[in-house]
């Protein structure tokens with residue numbers, strides 16, 4: 001079969017590699033001058049930066065993890081024990097927050113624990129599960145944890161009122177500590193929480209993008225077409241035309257809404273469904289530091305606006321010994337926005353540096369250089385009611401024989417490992433059909 005794969009991120013590259021290995025004729029269309037998509041990285045003056053915030057390689061899916069690490073090859077990745085904290089003005093709180101109550105001021109600890117227990121009782125007594133994310137957080141964690149962490153942190157990430165978000169996405173995404181863990185942690189006994197990321201991997205050189213290149217190394221020559229934006233996808237009598245060229249099958253990893261705008265003959269309701277797919281964007285601020293004594297942290301969450309506009313900061317130099325030159329270190333701060341950029345790059349960088357130096361993470365004169373990377377599609381915006389629209393858009397694609405996979409390709413809250421899984425499942429489906 002002649003198959004077009006649209007998009008050269010990790011989903012598109014894995015799909016092309018697996019389908020080519022199965023003997024299909026492949027073409028991969030990528031608009032950018034390079035493969036990588038959301039996994040893209042840059043190396044500047046010996047400092048590595050990921051474009052879409054800090055990326056780590058981990059998976060609960062052993063086959064997928066083996067595939068990704070196997071592609072990189074033994075010795076080409078670095079393994080780190082996760083050490084993640086929340087920064088609250090003057091102190092580190094262990095992550096997840098419910099597992100770190102012992103780190104809070106006494107008054108905050110009492111309030112969080114009391115309200116957590118009250119919420120637990122209300123749930124036990126049958127309190128209805130709220131349908132909007134803000135109230136769901138209160139229902140799940142209680143007022144105290146919400147006031148200090150859940151609400152301000154999520155307001156920073158999503159940039160829309162939390163009442164407008166649904167809850168379908170929270171399963172497996174919002175850590176959910178059992179009551180015993182919360183009680184123990186409030187008493188000062190450390191509980192781990194969220195163990196499946198306890199250890200993670202990262203390419204030794206070249207940043208997270210190296211994972212995509214390692215996978216793409218298995219794609220036969222001549223398949224990848226860089227600098228080739230897809231502008232039209234049209235259904236014909238016996239397959240599809242992509243940019244006017246005929247294919248038997250199309251696998252799209254382009255944002256579903258982008259694909260929807262290219263398709264002709266959409267019924268009005270389906271067009272509305274595609275139009276309702278929305279996203280949050282990201283500016284990553286990378287800072288190269290003349291600092292040799294970076295703390296051992298992997299990444300930090302910043303719920304409080306006082307600590308800067310970033311929701312998260314990664315000590316990227318801790319992910320691989322080759323991520324920064326000897327004696328130097330680096331951080332990446334993630335600032336999200338919805339529809340309107342958060343000012344100029346210089347303004348965002350200044351706000352990040354001001355927040356981080358206020359917290360004492362480094363001194364201003366230790367910043368060697370900074371770079372900003374803007375990523376348009378970073379997070380799916382899970383507004384209430386999105387599921388219905390998504391189902392219509394996906395169903396229509398399935399009826400038209402269009403395969404839509406990947407984070408924005410399928411509008412699923414996927415990490416890169418889940419993208420690889422989706423590509424593997426798709427290749428298995430093709431194998432069954434042929």
Ligand SMILES: Cc1cc2nc3c(=O)[nH]c(=O)nc-3n(C[C@H](O)[C@H](O)[C@H](O)COP(=O)(O)OP(=O)(O)OC[C@H]3O[C@@H](n4cnc5c(N)ncnc54)[C@H](O)[C@@H]3O)c2cc1C
Nearest residue numbers: 007009010011031037038053055056229230406407415416
């Ligand atoms: C802030 C953040 C942190 C993350 N952290 C992690 C992490 O720690 N670990 C992890 O595993 N995952 C993480 N992820 C998720 C991971 O980045 C994604 O799941 C994965 O990269 C998505 O890959 P994809 O191939 O589906 O999509 P993309 O990478 O978005 O690929 C789509 C491709 O399509 C191309 N394209 C778009 N339009 C066109 C067009 N018209 N024509 C041709 N090409 C086009 C794009 O250029 C792009 O290359 C994170 C994501 C974000 C935003």
